[in-house]
Amino acid sequence: MQDGDTEGVQRLYEPLGTSEMGTLSDNPLRNLQYHLIITVALLTRSCIEGGMEMEEAYNLSDIYIRSIDKAGSEDEIRMLHRELVNDYAQRMQIIRKRNRYPRAIAVCMDYIYDNLHTKLTLKELADAAGLSVSYLSKLFRNEVGMTVMEYITRKRIEAAGNMLRYSEFSCLAIADYLCFSSESHFIQVFRKYTGYTPKRYREAFFRVRK
Incomplete structure (x- = not known):
């Protein structure tokens, strides 16, 4: 993620909703929501360590957590998962490019x-x-x-x-x-x-x- 590898992060899509994922709630939708919120927290920390401004990272985290909380179906959660992983990766890609400038x-x-x-x-x-x-x-x-x-x-x-x-x-x-x-x-x-x-x-x- 810190490298902004938009292709490599696609492998992060797979575990959500598979048997590899632990059970945090007996409600399937709530279980996915909990796991995706954890993913957002991990991505936020990783991006800050990679050079993203803390304010930007936490604002982005707040936006996605609110969207996750409001999601009404498992399909919407999976769509959000794909969207946010790509979003974080693209932002890190921009940051890495910017760091190469004078x-x-x-x-x-x-x-x-x-x-x-x-x-x-x-x-x-x-x-x-x-x-x-x-x-x-x-x-x-x-x-x-x-x-x-x-x-x-x-x-x-x-x-x-x-x-x-x-x-x-x-x-x-x-x-x-x-x-x-x-x-x-x-x-x-x-x-x-x-x-x-x-x-x-x-x-x-x-x-x-x-």
Whole structure:
């Protein structure tokens, strides 16, 4: 998991619901829920040891544990299992890639991650990284393969996707929180990057149940 090996972690899918799994409850659904919560705890600890920020790891853990608790069927638990294992692995893959960047780029990425809800400027990021605006722009594009502003947009769209999946915030509220110029602009950009409108994305992937 710490290596972000998305293919290797697929073997983690198999034990859930098999005879190899111990019995923590006589209720089959509750038994799967308990085991998956244990899996989340182990993954959280492993990812923190591998370099994931504690706040990110524990927030992710809270989200999945709430989803597990609300799951209404064994099939939903198994689907959540596959989803969360992949999610943790993909996040660790990103972290390992980020750790290979020059320190100034990693500082810039961390600053972006912590400030997605503010109107970021190249000058602000350059100051945080200790570089000139022109040098940061050139270095970032060479190392990451995209401009700083495109990277910010991608990270905001990822954050928007999580908010659509795991919260009941309106499209307008999400657009405002993530500093899009308008709701219509947010919808346009979200569709460009995901292939879905925010409304359709939420209908397809919403994880919070009343």
